[in-house]
Amino acid sequence: MAGRQEPVIWMRPEQARIGRPAERSRAEITAAAMDLADREGLEAVSMRRVAAALGTGAASLYRYVATRDDLLDLMTDSTAGEYDLPAPSGDWQADLLQLAHQARQIMRRHPWLPTLVITRPTLGPYGIDLLEHVLDVLADHPADPARKLEAFALLNALTALFVQNELATADPDAQRQTAYLRHVAAAGDHPRIAALFAATAPEGEPRDRFATIIRRTLTGVLG
Amino acid sequence: MAGRQEPVIWMRPEQARIGRPAERSRAEITAAAMDLADREGLEAVSMRRVAAALGTGAASLYRYVATRDDLLDLMTDSTAGEYDLPAPSGDWQADLLQLAHQARQIMRRHPWLPTLVITRPTLGPYGIDLLEHVLDVLADHPADPARKLEAFALLNALTALFVQNELATADPDAQRQTAYLRHVAAAGDHPRIAALFAATAPEGEPRDRFATIIRRTLTGVLG
DNA sequence: CTTCTTTCGCATACAGCGTTCGCGAACATC
DNA sequence: GATGTTCGCGAACGCTGTATGCGAAAGAAG
Numbered sequence: 001m002a003g004r005q006e007p008v009i010w011m012r013p014e015q016a017r018i019g020r021p022a023e024r025s026r027a028e029i030t031a032a033a034m035d036l037a038d039r040e041g042l043e044a045v046s047m048r049r050v051a052a053a054l055g056t057g058a059a060s061l062y063r064y065v066a067t068r069d070d071l072l073d074l075m076t077d078s079t080a081g082e083y084d085l086p087a088p089s090g091d092w093q094a095d096l097l098q099l100a101h102q103a104r105q106i107m108r109r110h111p112w113l114p115t116l117v118i119t120r121p122t123l124g125p126y127g128i129d130l131l132e133h134v135l136d137v138l139a140d141h142p143a144d145p146a147r148k149l150e151a152f153a154l155l156n157a158l159t160a161l162f163v164q165n166e167l168a169t170a171d172p173d174a175q176r177q178t179a180y181l182r183h184v185a186a187a188g189d190h191p192r193i194a195a196l197f198a199a200t201a202p203e204g205e206p207r208d209r210f211a212t213i214i215r216r217t218l219t220g221v222l223g
Numbered sequence: 224m225a226g227r228q229e230p231v232i233w234m235r236p237e238q239a240r241i242g243r244p245a246e247r248s249r250a251e252i253t254a255a256a257m258d259l260a261d262r263e264g265l266e267a268v269s270m271r272r273v274a275a276a277l278g279t280g281a282a283s284l285y286r287y288v289a290t291r292d293d294l295l296d297l298m299t300d301s302t303a304g305e306y307d308l309p310a311p312s313g314d315w316q317a318d319l320l321q322l323a324h325q326a327r328q329i330m331r332r333h334p335w336l337p338t339l340v341i342t343r344p345t346l347g348p349y350g351i352d353l354l355e356h357v358l359d360v361l362a363d364h365p366a367d368p369a370r371k372l373e374a375f376a377l378l379n380a381l382t383a384l385f386v387q388n389e390l391a392t393a394d395p396d397a398q399r400q401t402a403y404l405r406h407v408a409a410a411g412d413h414p415r416i417a418a419l420f421a422a423t424a425p426e427g428e429p430r431d432r433f434a435t436i437i438r439r440t441l442t443g444v445l446g
Numbered sequence: 447c448t449t450c451t452t453t454c455g456c457a458t459a460c461a462g463c464g465t466t467c468g469c470g471a472a473c474a475t476c
Numbered sequence: 477g478a479t480g481t482t483c484g485c486g487a488a489c490g491c492t493g494t495a496t497g498c499g500a501a502a503g504a505a506g
Contacts, residue, residue: 046491047493059457128416146426291464
């Protein structure tokens with residue numbers, strides 16, 4: 001049991017050992033899974049389908065990934081590598097807002113991401129790079145570290161919630177969740193709720209509403 | 224097709240028709256599912272196991288519930304019935320904070336609830352009662368209805384996030400998510416992150432930290 | 447080139463899942 | 477009693493995540 005490979009799930013995908021002929025590695029598995037999720041949703045990401053997308057068998061994946069949940073974590077962390085991290089400008093508010101805008105774009109690119117971010121918060125290598133960057137941006141800020149971590153987590157979660165809502169109201173079939181609401185509103189029993197729904201055409205550009213929420217939260221938690 | 228029962232999923236459980244000899248109804252199914260989830264977690268709530276808990280067969284449940292997801296929605300809405308809704312006091316901040324504290328207690332009672340609230344936001348009958356109550360509390364507040372709905376949603380989501388985090392740091396095995404973090408911190412590559420974790424013994428009572436977050440958010444969104 | 451060790455790919459199998467179908471039995475109404 | 481409806485549910489379908497074990501390939505050592 002000398003050369004037994006350490007089961008460090010979180011090795012960076014590029015560092016992960018690659019298979020021989022087909023050059024398939026953890027990175028490729030993650031990429032294939034993300035592709036599948038982008039096109040057909042999270043529930044389409046089954047070990048069999050990911051393997052099929054790679055032209056291999058399901059059991060082969062377990063040489064590179066311990067479990068399906070680990071694969072999901074790898075997908076999440078991989079998206080943290082899609083950030084562009086410019087040098088801090090000195091205006092931490094502006095820098096964090098810009099990061100939040102990027103987060104929103106990334107989550108819109110990967111509609112499965114908000115759910116993962118919220119239900120299984122994880123920090124892999126890329127996520128830690130991102131956190132380190134946020135700490136750089138906040139280097140001169142007087143808040144204690146715990147508060148900064150709180151801000152980081154809250155930023156991610158709020159963005160995920162916002163995008164989730166954004167995507168849900170856009171998708172035509174996802175209005176299942178408001179089906180009963182509209183039923184009730186139409187029944188006339190709850191006039192205020194009916195009015196509420198008539199008025200809930202979201203005002204203004206989503207980008208601006210998002211920026212407002214993030215700004216309010218930032219000033220709320222970091223002063 | 225005259226007496227064909229309208230497939231209104233959201234009928235209040237008590238109003239739902241009950242089975243004959245065993246008196247099992249949608250309410251009992253929901254209650255059994257909640258019990259199971261309380262004791263063994265959400266993933267233990269399978270149609271077969273819920274049915275077994277009721278001493279019946281899995282297929283029988285489909286007479287009362289269209290799908291498993293509908294059952295989950297029923298569970299979520301049922302918890303909204305656990306609120307105690309006192310008459311508005313005139314101080315909407317205090318009233319909403321008190322509701323938030325109740326929400327936290329309810330979610331701690333049902334550890335599966337935060338995940339459901341976040342991933343499948345739904346308003347059933349009980350949820351609408353709760354929303355109506357919030358609208359009562361905010362009756363004299365000058366904000367437009369859309370803003371009030373936003374506050375309602377944000378309150379729920381934030382509470383869910385808080386409790387989720389609270390439960391995750393408490394559970395001994397759920398520290399899987401910080402396993403890699405501690406590994407990295409121990410490796411010495413990221414001294415700031417290591418320091419961050421050393422300092423992240425949460426300061427103060429959870430109840431107070433929660434109240435602070437809610438208050439900040441409320442004043443942020445409702446002025 | 448041969449041998450030995452390690453790793454890879456994967457066929458197969460298992461237990462469990464959500465859901466559908468169809469039928470016999472129980473019920474309510476007349 | 478007859479009729480029309482509803483209920484309970486055994487059985488089946490197609491799918492899932494994962495464990496096992498084996499043949500083949502690759503790499504290292506001689």
